[in-house]
Amino acid sequence: MMGMIPLLIIVIIVIGILVFSTRTRNKMVHKKGKFSYSQRVYWLLSGYVVILLICLILNAVQPVKIMDGLKKVNTADLERESLNLYDAAVEGSINQEGSKFLRKKWNFNYQGQQLNLAVIQDENIDAMVVVEKKNNNDGKIEAEFYQTRSSYNGMDITELANLPGMELAGDQLTLLNPKRSEIKFSQFGNTFNIKQFTGEPSLFSEHHSEFSGGQRIIYLRIPKDLELNYPENLNLQFVE
Incomplete structure (x- = not known):
């Protein structure tokens, strides 16, 4: 349950950014031949939202950190x-x-x-x-x-x-x-x-x-x- 709290916080932030981005887009003032400041902000925030969503998906499918078959010891x-x-x-x-x-x-x-x-x-x-x-x-x-x-x-x-x-x-x-043992570990983060x-x-x-x-x-x-x-x-x- 504790592991879900950071994800819920990120989801809330993402929703907030989407709402802000939508309002900003509606207020954009277009200038001929180039992006206005509000357009640049919109695309920057939209890109970051996409990255966050991709990271959320990767985090959800990430393998379990404890290796299968190995016990934890003190x-x-x-x-x-x-x-x-x-x-x-x-x-x-x-x-x-x-x-x-x-x-x-x-x-x-x-x-x-x-x-x-x-x-x-x-x-x-x-x-x-x-x-x-x-x-x-x-x-x-x-x-x-x-x-x-x-x-x-x-x-x-x-x-x-x-x-x-x-x-x-x-x-x-x-x-x-x-005989020398060669052990390789991979860690996902x-x-x-x-x-x-x-x-x-x-x-x-x-x-x-x-x-x-x-x-x-x-x-x-x-x-x-x-x-x-x-x-x-x-x-x-x-x-x-």
């Missing part, structure tokens, strides 16, 4: 989720506290005494790695990927992101970054003629975008006596 809630997941990971309670953010799991049989954690061509892994040592030597490496919700301009885009990979070859466990009545920012106003990537954690559980080697630039932390 940034404060996302920040709280990220902090809670981090705390749960470093405290070793991620199974209970972060189960709803589990996105992927791996299991490897491994009997070696040392394990080299590696990345491809020294690239930075877009996730924090947390390592928990088990209470026994069961010969198994368990890996899990957790991710809290991410957003763009208040829309949940978590499901649009690709997942990381992991490969075990010999004594080396390689972490693989997810009112024309200047509508914005001057609704109070929306103009075309030349500064536009701000807000992105929240969420917390991304690769959680490893390794045998008790397994020695882990990893590159210095890897964001890795052991369970406290």
